[in-house]
Amino acid sequence: METYILKDFDIQQIHRSGQCFRMEQTGEDIFRVLAKDRYLEIAQTGEECCFFCTEEEFESFWKQYFDLDRDYGEVKRSIDSRDIYLREAAQKGWGIRILKQDMWEMIVSFLISQQNNIPRIRKCIQNICEKYGEKRISDNGIIYYTFPTPSALSGAAEEDLRACNLGYRSKYVLETAKRVADGEVDLEEIEDMDYPDAKQELLKLYGVGEKVADCICLFALHHLEAFPVDTHIRQALDKHYPNGFPHKKYMGNQGILQQYIFYYELFFR
DNA sequence: CGCCAGGGGAGCT
DNA sequence: AGCTCCCCTGGC
Numbered sequence: 617m618e619t620y621i622l623k624d625f626d627i628q629q630i631h632r633s634g635q636c637f638r639m640e641q642t643g644e645d646i647f648r649v650l651a652k653d654r655y656l657e658i659a660q661t662g663e664e665c666c667f668f669c670t671e672e673e674f675e676s677f678w679k680q681y682f683d684l685d686r687d688y689g690e691v692k693r694s695i696d697s698r699d700i701y702l703r704e705a706a707q708k709g710w711g712i713r714i715l716k717q718d719m720w721e722m723i724v725s726f727l728i729s730q731q732n733n734i735p736r737i738r739k740c741i742q743n744i745c746e747k748y749g750e751k752r753i754s755d756n757g758i759i760y761y762t763f764p765t766p767s768a769l770s771g772a773a774e775e776d777l778r779a780c781n782l783g784y785r786s787k788y789v790l791e792t793a794k795r796v797a798d799g800e801v802d803l804e805e806i807e808d809m810d811y812p813d814a815k816q817e818l819l820k821l822y823g824v825g826e827k828v829a830d831c832i833c834l835f836a837l838h839h840l841e842a843f844p845v846d847t848h849i850r851q852a853l854d855k856h857y858p859n860g861f862p863h864k865k866y867m868g869n870q871g872i873l874q875q876y877i878f879y880y881e882l883f884f885r
Numbered sequence: 886c887g888c889c890a891g892g893g894g895a896g897c898t
Numbered sequence: 899a900g901c902t903c904c905c906c907t908g909g910c
Binding site: 733736785822823826849878882 | 890891892893894895
C-alpha cells in the first residue's frame, strides 16, 4: 500500500462521472476499480490517496490510467473568466480526470450505453463479465471477474446477451466482437491513429455512431479533443451555448471540459 | 395502470 | 435532415 498526495484528483467524482462502469464505492471513502484483468482499491481523504497496490503497479499502470501526469489545473485556468457556466461546472468537478481505459472495454461499454442509464449500464457490464469473463481473486480475497475478450463474446448466443439485459444492443456487441475476433477489425491499428482517422474507423463498426465513437476516442484512446454530445450535453449546449461551443478556444482539451459539463448537468442541474 | 426517459444508432424516406 | 423503431427498467 502506498500513499500519495494528489492534486485535482477526486476518486468519487471520477466514479460519479460515469466513465468507468467497473468502479464501485465500497465504503465512505473507499473505492474499487477493475481495469483489464487488474483489481485496485483506493481510499481517499482530502488530497491524501491510499492506493492498495505496489509502487511498481502504481507507476507502471495506475498512474497512466488516472492520467496523473497531466496538469488539470492548467486546463481549468484556461477557461474564459466570462464563461460563468463553464467555470462553475469545472469548479464542481474539480477532481475529475479523463481515464485511459482499455479500448475493447470502451467499445462494448458504450455500445451498451445507448438509450440506457448509468446504473443499468453498470449492471449490464457486470453481467457479461460474470458470464464471459474470467474469475479472479484479489490479494485481499475478493472475487472479481475480468472483462470478456472479443473471442469470448463472439462465441455468445444473442439470446444469452439479451439475458444479460443488453436488449437490442446485443446484436451490436455480438457483431462487433466477431469482427474483432476474426481480425477483420484491428484495434491496435486504430490505437495508433490520430483523432479524425480513429473516429472514422470506429464509425464503421456496427452500432457505433458519432457519440459512441467520440466516447471511445476520449476514454480509451485519450484523444482529448473528442467532445461526445449526448442528450445531457445537447441540452446544456442549447441552453448555454446557442451559437455553439467554443471549440477553437479550447482546442485539444474539449474532452475534459465535456466531462465537467456532463458531471455538472447530472448532479447540480 | 400508462407514460416517459435514460450518455443513440440503424434503416428507412 | 427527419422520421420510426429497437428494448426495458425505474420513476412518477
